[in-house]
Amino acid sequence: MKDKIKIYLSEVESFTTDTIDQLEAFRIKFLSKKGLIPALFADFKNVAPVDRKELGQHINTLKQAVQQKIVSIKESIDQKTVSTNSSIDLTLPGESEIGTRHPLSIVRNEIIDIFSRIGFSVSEGPEIEDDFHNFTALNFVENHPARDMQDTFFIETDPDILLRTHTSSVQVRIMENTQPPIRTISPGRVFRNEAISARAHCIFHQVEGLYIDTDVSFADLKHTLFYFAKELFGEKTKTRFRPSYFPFTEPSAEMDISCNICGGKGCNICKYTGWVEILGCGMVDPNVLENCNIDSEKYTGYAFGMGIERITMLKYQINDLRLYFENDIRFLRQFESTN
Numbered sequence: 511m512k513d514k515i516k517i518y519l520s521e522v523e524s525f526t527t528d529t530i531d532q533l534e535a536f537r538i539k540f541l542s543k544k545g546l547i548p549a550l551f552a553d554f555k556n557v558a559p560v561d562r563k564e565l566g567q568h569i570n571t572l573k574q575a576v577q578q579k580i581v582s583i584k585e586s587i588d589q590k591t592v593s594t595n596s597s598i599d600l601t602l603p604g605e606s607e608i609g610t611r612h613p614l615s616i617v618r619n620e621i622i623d624i625f626s627r628i629g630f631s632v633s634e635g636p637e638i639e640d641d642f643h644n645f646t647a648l649n650f651v652e653n654h655p656a657r658d659m660q661d662t663f664f665i666e667t668d669p670d671i672l673l674r675t676h677t678s679s680v681q682v683r684i685m686e687n688t689q690p691p692i693r694t695i696s697p698g699r700v701f702r703n704e705a706i707s708a709r710a711h712c713i714f715h716q717v718e719g720l721y722i723d724t725d726v727s728f729a730d731l732k733h734t735l736f737y738f739a740k741e742l743f744g745e746k747t748k749t750r751f752r753p754s755y756f757p758f759t760e761p762s763a764e765m766d767i768s769c770n771i772c773g774g775k776g777c778n779i780c781k782y783t784g785w786v787e788i789l790g791c792g793m794v795d796p797n798v799l800e801n802c803n804i805d806s807e808k809y810t811g812y813a814f815g816m817g818i819e820r821i822t823m824l825k826y827q828i829n830d831l832r833l834y835f836e837n838d839i840r841f842l843r844q845f846e847s848t849n
């Protein structure tokens with residue numbers, strides 16, 4: 511048996527070919543089920559125990575030699591095919607293009623960062639939602655006109671299932687499963703049935719925030735958002751709150767910041783008012799807390815929500831929302847970020 515292995519080994523060492531077919535025949539001869547190496551392993555059973563160790567090693571050496579031979583011949587055949595079939599020079603250094611983050615990701619990460627510094631966690635949830643989490647739990651009474659504030663994509667076969675119109679739905683899921691204190695933001699993609707234009711899109715991104723604890727007040731909300739605006743738009747930024755309406759908050763407000771382009775003097779971005787709107791907010795309606803099994807006698811909370819597209823437009827002076835989705839490399843190359 512030892513001699514046999516020696517003969518095979520020298521055959522393997524001297525074997526050479528430049529065709530795939532011959533290489534395959536070689537593989538079959540040695541390695542296939544009925545090949546020479548499995549036959550050697552079969553004979554191995556009859557070898558006297560004292561010789562086993564040595565013979566075993568020889569068979570393994572042979573097997574490895576066959577495998578290495580196949581790999582090296584295959585490599586040289588592949589190389590020849592490439593060099594004769596094309597003019598690609600694989601030895602040239604690669605033409606590397608370092609990508610940049612999408613502006614929406616840059617701003618989303620910045621927003622997350624600002625809120626995580628004051629103790630907010632990040633929560634995510636499904637984009638395909640049911641009516642309860644998107645509307646009913648949030649105090650949108652059935653057939654209430656407030657449901658039309660957000661033009662919704664429903665799933666045709668089941669009106670209970672829809673594409674979420676805001677990430678407040680994620681906060682409902684959090685409230686259902688956690689007892690306060692809750693302090694979380696939910697970034698994510700949302701969908702509304704709107705015609706696509708420079709100022710509106712049927713898909714966009716939001717970050718919504720929620721804080722629930724004992725004794726949370728409107729003053730907490732104002733100060734948190736004041737801190738946020740200064741962190742994102744600069745130390746000189748001013749904020750103002752205007753009364754507004756949302757079914758899930760009472761009282762509700764919209765927050766404006768002093769126009770970051772003209773510093774409040776008036777320009778065409780702020781329509782010469784000196785202010786631009788950036789988010790909606792308010793104190794969580796007690797009905798919402800109760801719908802999510804939170805004791806509204808004991809706890810109060812605030813919520814806020816903003817569109818990332820809009821904030822990015824203000825931050826980078828982008829005047830057409832459609833640019834975000836077109837993937838034009840000339841647009842994307844203008845953004846560089848380390849986070």
Ligand code: PHE
Nearest residue numbers: 676678790791792813814815
């Ligand atoms: N969910 C609201 C929207 O999508 C934003 C919002 C969130 C307003 C929380 C108030 C409080 O428009």
